[in-house]
Amino acid sequence: MGQFPDGTNLRIELVKAMDRLEHFGVTYPSGYLEELAVKHSSRVNYPRVLMRIGEPRIRRHPYYNTILERGSDLLDCGCGTGDDIRALIKDGYPRDKIKGFDIDWNSINIGYDLYRDRESMHDLFVVSKKFPFANKTFDAVYSGNVLHTMKDRRKISDYLINVHKVLRDGGILFGSTLGTESHIPSARRKLLTENELRHLLEGTGFKNIEIKTDGRWKKSGGKRRSKWMHWIGIGTFKQDAGDQKGKRETG
Numbered sequence: 001m002g003q004f005p006d007g008t009n010l011r012i013e014l015v016k017a018m019d020r021l022e023h024f025g026v027t028y029p030s031g032y033l034e035e036l037a038v039k040h041s042s043r044v045n046y047p048r049v050l051m052r053i054g055e056p057r058i059r060r061h062p063y064y065n066t067i068l069e070r071g072s073d074l075l076d077c078g079c080g081t082g083d084d085i086r087a088l089i090k091d092g093y094p095r096d097k098i099k100g101f102d103i104d105w106n107s108i109n110i111g112y113d114l115y116r117d118r119e120s121m122h123d124l125f126v127v128s129k130k131f132p133f134a135n136k137t138f139d140a141v142y143s144g145n146v147l148h149t150m151k152d153r154r155k156i157s158d159y160l161i162n163v164h165k166v167l168r169d170g171g172i173l174f175g176s177t178l179g180t181e182s183h184i185p186s187a188r189r190k191l192l193t194e195n196e197l198r199h200l201l202e203g204t205g206f207k208n209i210e211i212k213t214d215g216r217w218k219k220s221g222g223k224r225r226s227k228w229m230h231w232i233g234i235g236t237f238k239q240d241a242g243d244q245k246g247k248r249e250t251g
């Protein structure tokens, strides 16, 4: 179970989450809070994801409006509760073009329980420890707050390689992650610097990478300073093929 920050706990955050979702029309039967508090008492993998349910982060991404206009096959890779998928649908994205993938049911189940939409949403989610999609299945992949949860660079690389393979020609990866200004050897999580993120994306084959950061560096966890990084990268297979052809013709 992940740790709730000091001053709060599962019950407090469930009350807040239900309050937020009631504003969007979700209704709860009496005793539902107690039911959920018992059901999820043994395990909430990502407390902060529960703490922001109903406030989908994808809407803050600088590329969000462009993605909405494209409306092509999209994978939310590490979808958690599915908050971002629900936002996309609410904002007009074609429902049949979206899939949410995660390696664990924990947050997806919390999303179902809080939105009370398991029946109507279950076809959108895929859970597997192994990456289950065929190459070139999607035109866009969203990676929302996944990279900074990974313990080592190998895991991040494997994730990016899968995402690159699953994109069609000219497909786009866009995402956000917590980044660090510089490394603190004692830090529990090894966040990426902007340069490291760029290097990893380039190393996987992404082109036209843009990284934008959110405001100022803020202290988080002891001496470390961090801030949100939003990125876009294009997995340009077609471009590569064109480059090769160009090289042959001029060579």
Ligand SMILES: C[S@@+](CC[C@H](N)C(=O)[O-])C[C@H]1O[C@@H](n2cnc3c(N)ncnc32)[C@H](O)[C@@H]1O
Pocket: 046, 049, 057, 077, 078, 079, 080, 081, 082, 083, 101, 102, 103, 104, 107, 143, 144, 145, 146, 149, 159
């Ligand atoms: C901090 S949560 C973010 C969830 C959601 N994207 C959001 O922004 O609210 C990170 C999620 O990534 C998932 N995850 C971790 N490694 C993954 C991988 N290799 N492939 C897909 N999902 C992964 C976790 O299970 C978790 O649900």
